[in-house]
Amino acid sequence: MILGLDIGRHTIKLVSVEKTKEGFKILDAASRLVPDANRAYDPEKIDKPMWIMAIKELMRLQGINPKRVKNIVTGIGGVHASVKQITTLDMPTEELHSSMTLEARKHIPMDGTDAVIDFEIFGPNAREVDKIDVGLVACTKGILNHHLDLLKECGFKPGIVDVEPIAMTNTFSHAKDMPEDGLVVLLDIGAVSSGLVVWGHQQQYFTRDIQIGGHDFVKAVMDKKDLSYIDAQDLLQKEGLSAILSQSTSDHENAIGLAERTVFDNLVEDIRRSLRFYAKTTGQSFFLKILLSGGVAETPGLVDYIQSKLNVDTAIINPLESLAGIEELEVSNPSQYAIALGLAIRGGLS
Numbered sequence: 389m390i391l392g393l394d395i396g397r398h399t400i401k402l403v404s405v406e407k408t409k410e411g412f413k414i415l416d417a418a419s420r421l422v423p424d425a426n427r428a429y430d431p432e433k434i435d436k437p438m439w440i441m442a443i444k445e446l447m448r449l450q451g452i453n454p455k456r457v458k459n460i461v462t463g464i465g466g467v468h469a470s471v472k473q474i475t476t477l478d479m480p481t482e483e484l485h486s487s488m489t490l491e492a493r494k495h496i497p498m499d500g501t502d503a504v505i506d507f508e509i510f511g512p513n514a515r516e517v518d519k520i521d522v523g524l525v526a527c528t529k530g531i532l533n534h535h536l537d538l539l540k541e542c543g544f545k546p547g548i549v550d551v552e553p554i555a556m557t558n559t560f561s562h563a564k565d566m567p568e569d570g571l572v573v574l575l576d577i578g579a580v581s582s583g584l585v586v587w588g589h590q591q592q593y594f595t596r597d598i599q600i601g602g603h604d605f606v607k608a609v610m611d612k613k614d615l616s617y618i619d620a621q622d623l624l625q626k627e628g629l630s631a632i633l634s635q636s637t638s639d640h641e642n643a644i645g646l647a648e649r650t651v652f653d654n655l656v657e658d659i660r661r662s663l664r665f666y667a668k669t670t671g672q673s674f675f676l677k678i679l680l681s682g683g684v685a686e687t688p689g690l691v692d693y694i695q696s697k698l699n700v701d702t703a704i705i706n707p708l709e710s711l712a713g714i715e716e717l718e719v720s721n722p723s724q725y726a727i728a729l730g731l732a733i734r735g736g737l738s
């Protein structure tokens with residue numbers, strides 16, 4: 389069994405799989421809230437003991453003894469890690485290691501501890517003969533140790549530690565056949581932030597963490613409708629974007645034509661900015677599709693809103709649907725498991 393464990397700031401998700409000749413068979417998918425379900429959620433108040441309690445409880449409910457788990461893969465979130473494709477001069481591995489360490493320091497928020505890096509040489513650069521393309525993943529020792537301590541305190545023997553954007557990519561490339569041309573935009577909308585990945589065959593890999601998540605949606609509904617956190621959250625899950633967006637353009641409040649900028653516009657604007665940046669730096673802008681995952685993807689009206697504002701075909705990805713064994717499980721909100729599945733897949737690749 390390979391256990392993919394996605395330690396979110398709101399919900400812990402697990403996906404366990406078994407490697408088969410044909411690919412992967414899913415054994416289980418389950419989740420557990422980290423905060424108290426009946427109280428207003430405050431990401432600042434989520435601390436290590438709460439994560440440990442939620443993880444232990446989830447394991448207990450799913451009949452998994454952490455001490456017996458041999459293959460666990462976890463992920464470090466996009467805020468704390470850097471994933472970059474870099475073009476550099478071809479050089480011996482040792483020099484490349486120091487050069488990449490220096491490079492990494494530019495991209496991760498340093499916290500007084502050293503940078504921990506991992507890199508993979510993709511191959512020669514298509515345009516410049518003496519250069520190579522390198523995939524660089526980095527975080528700090530402080531972040532990594534904190535993560536490993538958490539796992540140990542839950543009773544696990546830590547295994548592979550991946551990063552969330554790579555897990556998203558692994559899930560996608562496992563679930564879908566990617567056309568030869570064009571780019572796919574993956575967007576995992578979590579409670580606190582959203583991970584964006586631009587990916588395509590032979591294309592520059594790009595990822596960015598957008599600091600908007602479901603928590604911001606709920607706060608916006610709270611303010612606009614003068615509701616408690618829990619009521620606002622319920623309304624948002626039931627009615628979706630229409631809970632705060634005016635339905636008709638002839639709405640009197642907006643008669644002067646100045647539509648109020650909403651949290652949804654902010655999200656769309658951040659996606660737009662990222663895609664513009666990508667197009668500017670790579671010269672590529674053939675965005676085929678935006679695929680949403682994460683717990684918030686199911687918010688009613690969100691897919692249509694993003695699609696209409698950005699004019700790119702948008703859909704929610706169900707990462708579990710093509711897996712063997714899925715017919716025996718009942719999983720609600722499957723898009724929430726995109727990262728957990730990607731982590732489990734990673735465990736089967738090495």
Ligand SMILES: Nc1ncnc2c1ncn2[C@@H]1O[C@H](COP(=O)(O)OP(=O)(O)OP(=O)(O)O)[C@@H](O)[C@H]1O
Pocket residue numbers: 395396397398399400577578579580581582601602603621624625682683684685686687688721724
């Ligand atoms: N059916 C649903 N419709 C809309 N939102 C939902 C639904 N179910 C859960 N959510 C929201 O999804 C969020 C949790 O999603 P997810 O598990 O992806 O977040 P997380 O990984 O814990 O957060 P982060 O990635 O920011 O650390 C919460 O904000 C929750 O309110």
Ligand SMILES: [Mg+2]
Pocket residue numbers: 395396397578579727
């Ligand atoms: Mg998450």
